[in-house]
Amino acid sequence: MINTILWTVVTVTALGLVLAVVLFLVAKRFRVEEDPRIDEVEKVMPGANCGGCGFAGCRAFAEATVKAASPDENFCPVGGNEVMAKVASILGFEAKEKAPMVAVVRCNGTCGNRPKTNEYGGYPSCKVKAALYSGDTGCAFGCLGCGDCVAACSFGALSMDSATGLPVVDEAKCTGCGACSKACPKGVIELRAKGPRGMRVYVSCINKDKGPAAKKACAAACIGCGICAKTCTHDAIVVADNIAYIDFAKCKLCRECEAMCPTGAIHGTGFPKPLDKDAVKERIRKRNEAAKAAAAEKKEVEQ
């Protein structure tokens, strides 16, 4: 009896030792050299694997960034400048400060503003709906309201507002990864600079129809009248395809366009005080008069 046990123990131990040596040799011979910095970089990443950076996940981002010739081209939108500074210190390059981004829903086609023209009874997915037809309102461009963006968000920053039928972005949770903007078949959601203390001005409409058609479909539509572009003193607004677009890099947050917009398509958010439209309009009027007077004076002098 004891003999059997002894033999078993000896055989198994011997076998273990031999295999250990084999494994050791194999590991030494076929060792994959890996940059230890990849692990270090991965450790400081947020670990959400959201794909917002354009890579398959945090590990893929780390690998690409370590290998890249100019690592500062890659940017983790979720971790932001803080994480990028850490990554930069590991890899020894200078991190470029980037303005934090936030998802902005550029549609104000609420149930009140945008009356329904038909009833959609199909599968509740924006993608399916968009493939079938232009949507259950007169606007072929705006939010379809089935919440594909909500499903795409891995941070729980989006929710559908049942009163308006539009998605709402929780700025505190939004990391600006852009998953929602990719999921939206209509391209309603845009990533815009968060702005100082969260102050932003944007056109909340992407309807490219001509003015009357857009207005008929939605009371809050941008009709492409161009008043905002004329008002803007910072050259930040472009009107193309019957739609105004505010360049957030140029916008100085004066909110004059917001006051002048006839349909209320321009929204300002994050401002401490509500906009006093009349005061702003008065200011613009006075400025225009002064400019006119100056021009007339100049003409007179020339003559």
Next chain:
Amino acid sequence: MKRTFSIGGIHPHDSKISRECEIKPLAIPPTVYIAMGQHIGAPAKPVVAVGDKVKVGQVIAEPGGFVSAFIHSSVSGTVKSIGPRKDLAGNPQLTVEIAVEGDEWLETIDRTPDLVTSIPEDGKAIIEKIRLGGIVGLGGATFPTHVKLSPPPGSKCEMLIINGCECEPYLTSDYRTLLERGEEVVVGAALIAKALGGVPCTFGIEENKPEAIAHIREIIAKLAAADKAYSGLSVMSLKKRYPQGGEKQLIDAVMHRQVGSGGLPISVGAVVQNVATALASYEAVQKGKPLFENSVTVTGECFPGQANVMVRVGTPLSFIIDQLGGVPEDAVKIISGGPMMGRAIANLDAATLKGTGGLLFLTAAQTVRKEASACIRCGRCADACPMGLEPFLLRKLALAGDMDSLESNAVADCIECGCCLYSCPANIPLLDIIRLAKADVMKIMRARAAEAKAKAEAAKAAEEAKKSESNG
């Protein structure tokens, strides 16, 4: 035993309530809106300008690519505008708007009712006339007919099948065409068979249309006795089963040949054309009349004014409905086409296209979508799929976004017939999800094919450059 296709299929009630309604010409609307995307493939390019006077049958747009077709004016009048206009689905599409003045046809169109039975000897000339006539497949897919009649080099057509199944419930325009214009359809079929190199031609008609089967048999016998050119024509009565009118299903039913995954009908030596396409081909070749009107079934249990009407292309749907008595009060859904493959209309101001085959009114009780429950893997969808796919699996893969597995499970073969959705006891919207996945997968496949082509061309160019270098 009567023939039918070998796998899948369902038996919806045929509901052909407008089968006794003769095809009547509808009044010409005051304005027509002719969209440039009348067919599958590249949209046509307008060749008229605002203010131009046009006659019925005049070319107003040229093909925008190889797979594209001419578009002719369906009315006489003045071009009022050329610009985007909302189509059936509410999406903007380039449209030519023509204000109607009288009804003046081009002099080249033969408007006499005489039947021209002599078949031209030159097949190429027939195809050219069909091309110039702007003929597209009127079975629903609106694929340009001349492209289908020019098989790629290396493939040979052995049989022409004329599709008279009309397996979609409710639709009766093909049936009425067979009964009322059978002679012209048969001559049209003989013309197409000639264009394909004098191949034999079989009419595939479902057994629920015995009058049509007998009528066409009679006409063929009569014509064959007078002219040898008609001896290759025959009629096959098929067992009723949806979707027998699908190209691949019909080939299976008639020829007992199965088109492989991703293959074209020509790979098994078959070309399928619809009854209405045969009629349009007859008119284009023998009468010089391009395709600018088509028959539309307007029907539904709740619609008292049901009819089969001959409509000029570009007639607003609202005009057709008003002419026939207006939208019934209890109709909640109007479908363009049949109930199985048709699409709900979001915009009644939209105009008809060459391929518009039906307007169907459905009541709330008929359109209700029952709440979906969990898949119990009963496999009924897989049994019903006429393409031999596994819809439950495709849905699961689509929801997971697994494009590779979707491709290897042949999602691109889906013909969107809706049999899976029809047969699902759990009311799962299988087709809605699969259709989207199919579109995504096909986009990927096309991009890959384009990339491979560009790569091959670049390699070829590089090789040639090398050759010329070594030669020089």
